[in-house]
Amino acid sequence: MRLLVSWLRDFVDVRVPPDDLAAMLSMRGFEVAAIEPAPAGPIRPDLSSPAAPGLPADGPDAVIDLEITANRPDCLGVLALAREVATAYALPLAPLHAVFPAFALPGGSAAGASAADAALPDLRVVIEDADLCPRYTSAVADVRIGPSPAWLANRLEAAGIRPISNVVDATNYVLVETGHPMHAFDLSRLGGREIRIRRARQGERIRTLDGEERALAEGMLVIADAAEPQAIAGVMGGAGSEVWSGTRAIAFESAYFKPASVRRTSRRIGLKTEASSRFERGTDLGAPPVALERAIALVEAISAGHTRPGRIDCCPSPRAATRVPLRRSRVACVLGTPVPDADIERVLRGLGFSLAETPEGWLATVPLARVDVAREEDLIEEVARHYGYDRLPTTLPPLASLPPAQPPALARRRLLMRVLTGAGFSEAQTYAFIEARAAGPHAEGRESVAISYPLSEKYAVLRPSILPGLIDAFAVNRTRGLRNVRLFEIGSVFAPDCGECHRLGLIWAGAAVNEHWSGGGRPVDFFDLKGVVAAVSRALVIDVQFEPTSRDWLLPGRAAAATVGGVLLGTLGQLTPTLVEARGLPAADEVYVAEIDLDLVERTAPAGDRLVVPLPRYPSVTRDLAVVVRDAVPAAALRATIRAAAPALLVALEEFDRYQGSAIPEGHVSLAFHLTFRSPDRTLVDAEVQQAMDGIVAALQREHEAVRR
Numbered sequence: 230m231r232l233l234v235s236w237l238r239d240f241v242d243v244r245v246p247p248d249d250l251a252a253m254l255s256m257r258g259f260e261v262a263a264i265e266p267a268p269a270g271p272i273r274p275d276l277s278s279p280a281a282p283g284l285p286a287d288g289p290d291a292v293i294d295l296e297i298t299a300n301r302p303d304c305l306g307v308l309a310l311a312r313e314v315a316t317a318y319a320l321p322l323a324p325l326h327a328v329f330p331a332f333a334l335p336g337g338s339a340a341g342a343s344a345a346d347a348a349l350p351d352l353r354v355v356i357e358d359a360d361l362c363p364r365y366t367s368a369v370a371d372v373r374i375g376p377s378p379a380w381l382a383n384r385l386e387a388a389g390i391r392p393i394s395n396v397v398d399a400t401n402y403v404l405v406e407t408g409h410p411m412h413a414f415d416l417s418r419l420g421g422r423e424i425r426i427r428r429a430r431q432g433e434r435i436r437t438l439d440g441e442e443r444a445l446a447e448g449m450l451v452i453a454d455a456a457e458p459q460a461i462a463g464v465m466g467g468a469g470s471e472v473w474s475g476t477r478a479i480a481f482e483s484a485y486f487k488p489a490s491v492r493r494t495s496r497r498i499g500l501k502t503e504a505s506s507r508f509e510r511g512t513d514l515g516a517p518p519v520a521l522e523r524a525i526a527l528v529e530a531i532s533a534g535h536t537r538p539g540r541i542d543c544c545p546s547p548r549a550a551t552r553v554p555l556r557r558s559r560v561a562c563v564l565g566t567p568v569p570d571a572d573i574e575r576v577l578r579g580l581g582f583s584l585a586e587t588p589e590g591w592l593a594t595v596p597l598a599r600v601d602v603a604r605e606e607d608l609i610e611e612v613a614r615h616y617g618y619d620r621l622p623t624t625l626p627p628l629a630s631l632p633p634a635q636p637p638a639l640a641r642r643r644l645l646m647r648v649l650t651g652a653g654f655s656e657a658q659t660y661a662f663i664e665a666r667a668a669g670p671h672a673e674g675r676e677s678v679a680i681s682y683p684l685s686e687k688y689a690v691l692r693p694s695i696l697p698g699l700i701d702a703f704a705v706n707r708t709r710g711l712r713n714v715r716l717f718e719i720g721s722v723f724a725p726d727c728g729e730c731h732r733l734g735l736i737w738a739g740a741a742v743n744e745h746w747s748g749g750g751r752p753v754d755f756f757d758l759k760g761v762v763a764a765v766s767r768a769l770v771i772d773v774q775f776e777p778t779s780r781d782w783l784l785p786g787r788a789a790a791a792t793v794g795g796v797l798l799g800t801l802g803q804l805t806p807t808l809v810e811a812r813g814l815p816a817a818d819e820v821y822v823a824e825i826d827l828d829l830v831e832r833t834a835p836a837g838d839r840l841v842v843p844l845p846r847y848p849s850v851t852r853d854l855a856v857v858v859r860d861a862v863p864a865a866a867l868r869a870t871i872r873a874a875a876p877a878l879l880v881a882l883e884e885f886d887r888y889q890g891s892a893i894p895e896g897h898v899s900l901a902f903h904l905t906f907r908s909p910d911r912t913l914v915d916a917e918v919q920q921a922m923d924g925i926v927a928a929l930q931r932e933h934e935a936v937r938r
Contacts, residue, residue, distance in 0.1 A: 306408020659698025695734030
């Protein structure tokens with residue numbers, strides 16, 4: 230929103246420098262992007278004319294570029310920002326009729342407040358879909374098309390809008406001033422002198438004012454005449470009824486359109502305009518007749534035309550204003566300090582709220598333009614903004630009750646973050662929208678979930694895996710010279726058959742151990758990543774088993790499946806050089822990835838408190854065992870056999886050596902284990918330990934043909 234300071238001063242007599250004005254707005258939640266000099270040339274009407282503004286133009290002028298957040302669509306107009314300034318400086322706000330004496334507040338109309346259709350001698354309006362268009366106002370004017378006065382054109386240019394002609398500029402002027410979009414139709418080009426607000430029909434098309442011919446999807450809201458669409462409701466008018474140099478009569482449009490309808494239509498046709506950006510956020514249901522009368526007054530004031538008698542105001546479903554209670558005690562509780570009643574009333578009344586006193590405070594009637602105010606805390610925020618955040622003390626909020634218990638899923642997520650950051654990983658946040666080419670290798674033969682209206686091909690599908698985003702994040706780091714990368718992400722993935730699932734993704738490339746003066750570094754390998762997955766499983770208290778697997782996107786021989794009770798928990802391994810190269814990286818880079826199903830973790834991880842075991846009172850006995858087995862036998866299989874054959878006295882099992890070479894037969898390998906035995910109630914004797922070892926050796930020989938070294 231580009232705010233011309235002199236335009237603001239039409240409504241509030243504020244005489245501070247633009248820099249101070251911008252600082253004040255910034256302190257009240259408005260982000261100031263820039264302050265620019267005001268354009269050269271006249272920017273106000275002649276003060277001696279009947280159309281002169283009611284306030285002087287003292288003080289330096291400038292254009293303040295404001296970033297208006299999505300929750301404040303009411304501030305996309307000069308008048309609403311003037312109300313904020315008037316409240317901040319405790320100044321009176323000039324009404325519209327003081328700015329242009331020719332302006333009069335709307336009175337009677339050709340339609341009752343609840344009518345869905347109405348007619349003037351020269352125009353009929355019918356609302357067929359009152360859900361998408363709850364209000365439509367119109368009037369007819371005889372006009373003389375020509376250039377706008379220099380002051381009006383300069384004001385529009387300062388607001389970032391190109392002047393076109395006096396009538397069109399008048400509607401755009403009202404858009405910037407009141408924040409409510411308007412449109413003007415050439416009355417002679419409306420078939421049947423009729424305006425019909427309806428949904429588009431199958432196969433209908435329209436050429437819009439930008440010269441593009443657009444196909445209308447069935448169900449889009451359009452403004453049509455008796456024969457065909459003449460405008461896309463809330464987005465852009467049609468070229469068929471455009472105001473041009475030969476126009477002699479116009480039909481004004483000032484309406485309210487449902488935000489979701491405008492947002493959906495604007496996105497589907499790929500067109501965003503000044504009007505759609507306001508309608509899709511939410512405008513004031515009470516503004517259409519006010520904006521209409523403002524445009525009529527302006528057209529007459531600049532001698533662009535004269536309005537015919539009568540007004541149309543179709544409002545089939547009038548909406549009552551929201552009423553929100555506000556308690557003094559709640560204000561003090563939320564802000565940490567009591568705020569005087571006089572300040573609360575000054576702020577809220579200054580911002581347009583009506584207040585009725587109650588024993589506990591007030592009952593506030595919310596202006597229809599304030600779509601962001603629906604509860605008591607919203608009112609308290611308004612009080613805090615204008616009372617001054619700097620006047621609020623630093624306090625700890627009182628707790629009326631104990632905080633709820635932390636959900637297990639959130640607790641596990643935070644645990645994972647601690648474990649992985651402790652292992653040297655950094656958290657990444659990547660888009661859930663990815664390109665179809667990146668999703669293909671990870672879709673496991675299933676179709677990816679396509680996005681109906683993607684922003685580009687780069688965001689065409691919902692990700693079936695966390696890994697494509699992590700791989701791209703690694704590629705960005707790699708191309709910027711960072712070779713050692715460890716990233717993790719916890720997020721959602723999507724599939725047509727199971728909907729949304731939650732996964733943990735890991736990527737590790739570069740060094741496993743950095744170089745140091747005390748010894749050289751080494752690159753990461755498969756077993757480093759396997760160790761991280763094992764650490765994650767231990768933290769989650771789940772028993773994970775690893776076994777060889779194959780995936781198209783993982784290098785054969787360096788891929789494993791992590792299972793829990795025979796159910797696949799995740800996959801880990803080295804990316805194939807082909808996939809690495811396809812993402813713009815050197816094929817020689819060894820990139821290791823893993824992905825874990827967190828939904829399965831939720832179903833298998835133990836719930837409730839963990840069992841705490843006291844420190845042992847009796848000493849342990851450690852024995853080493855080395856066996857020779859075929860090199861195709863996984864170490865996990867040996868560990869499982871040892872644990873199954875050992876008595877409960879075995880409290881720890883750790884493999885510490887793997888050897889192939891002299892004295893070891895071809896195709897065999899020597900594996901060595903530390904076995905730790907302990908009893909909770911006595912000191913073990915050698916005979917007990919030896920008996921356990923004999924049983925373990927016999928089981929290994931029986932199950933795996935192992936030979937003890």
